[in-house]
Amino acid sequence: MSSSDPAPRGSHAIPLLKLVNVWKRFGDGPSQVTAVANVDLQIEPGEFITLIGPSGCGKSTLFNMIGGLLPADANGSIVMNGVPQQDGELLGKVSFMPQRDLLFPWRNVVDNAILALEIEGVPKKEAREKALGMLPDFGLSGFEKHYPHQLSGGMRQRVALMRTFLFERDLILLDEPFGALDALTRAMMQRWLLDIWQRYKRTVLFITHDLDEAIFLGDKVLVMSARPGTIKCQETIELPRPREASVVTSQAFIAVKRRLLDAVEEESMKTFAAAEPPR
């Protein structure tokens, strides 16, 4: 846990988000597929949690449930700030960013960034002013009038992140936001994201399938199992913040990575085996 966080974390503090025995099954009868099984997790205010798992393990299903887009099965519950959330109640309560940037081609950088504010009913002028003030932090100064097709992949992703940050909710959900970027851009974006996170003091749940990324960013890494997805194990990352790029070569980092790698590899192999035709 980062000691720089001023928020008291006594045992009586209410977690920001708590998932208790969350399941998601699709279909009925013999063709039923269990995407997510028995997920318990807890996120404290201000935390940066990373979630790693093999592809197709139900990460995105879990995400959609936390974002309110998909109802969880009735067995379990999703509790936010101590209040259980019914179907659809989470819509508009979580700042959600899917893998693809999903920018609207007819909107320029600023107008894409203020989409969520517009939906909330913030006057356009006010929303634009707010966005313009954030442009330098997101490395987009001077690009406010540019359209998505004029931007690089990294810049588009930053516009999408800005849209997510402008939608001021306690919890930010990021689903592999850097998955489509090249390695160099990705490393830069990771450091930048940590910087932004510390400056804006938000709680982040970040999905990835890159172990280095998960350890480098997170206060805590959750490993998800192969389908049906469940939390297999978790590891608190004690690496000091702010984290430099060189931290990935430190003894502490490598020790954590070694421990997590076994768990992640095992699940990847299961996914791989499951893809083979039976018998």
Add this chain to the structure above:
Amino acid sequence: MNAAARGPWRAVALPLGTIVAMAVLWEAVARGANISAHIFPPLSVVLQEAWKVGPFLARSVLRTFTETTLGFVTGASFGILCGVAFALVRPLERALFPLFVVSQTIPVVAFGALIIIWFGNTILSKVVIAFYLTFFPVTVNTHSGMLAVDPQKIQLMRAFGASAAQIFWKLRFPAALPTIAVALRLGISLSLIGAIVGEWFGDTVGLGVMLIQAMYTESVPRLWALIITCGLLGASLYAVVAVIERRVVWWRSDA
């Protein structure tokens, strides 16, 4: 962009040069090859004919233009409304869309007479035929454009707490615009055809009327003058729609 930067006159000069060359070729072939003027009159004769009937031709152009525009605007509006309604209300689509398709398989000339009887020998009957030819492609494209919206973008907006109306106005409708625009370009050409065909069923002024008259009197120069006029009118209308499209729907429909 580059061509325009090198000199805007180039973009105009090249096609203009082609037109002049074709005009010269027309004149030369018609005069040189000793073809009867009844079959293939020289361009100069055609232009003289156009000049001779100038005032009537001008009134006819204005009339046909009005019919086309009215039919296009009403047909496009109706088509967009239907397309939107079909995309939003599936039962409506299932109930009415087959009917729309069947209606389009009947050639418009088959019930042209009926339209004249219903709406009278007025401008209205021509507008109705132009409308009839326009609304269908616009309906189809609006419908498919609305359905082709990236579902992940809809999910994103829902996650931000957007209402159905917000999703429609901020996402679905603008996302469908490029597809709608394609139908509008098709629609304006069809609308002109509708207006001209409508005039064939009877009227006193209009390009369709003049075409029928020229056909009965076998005035080939007049026919050519009318063909050229129809072409110019069609091209101008198309250009107007295309220019508006480029202004409003300038982005690529990459979804």
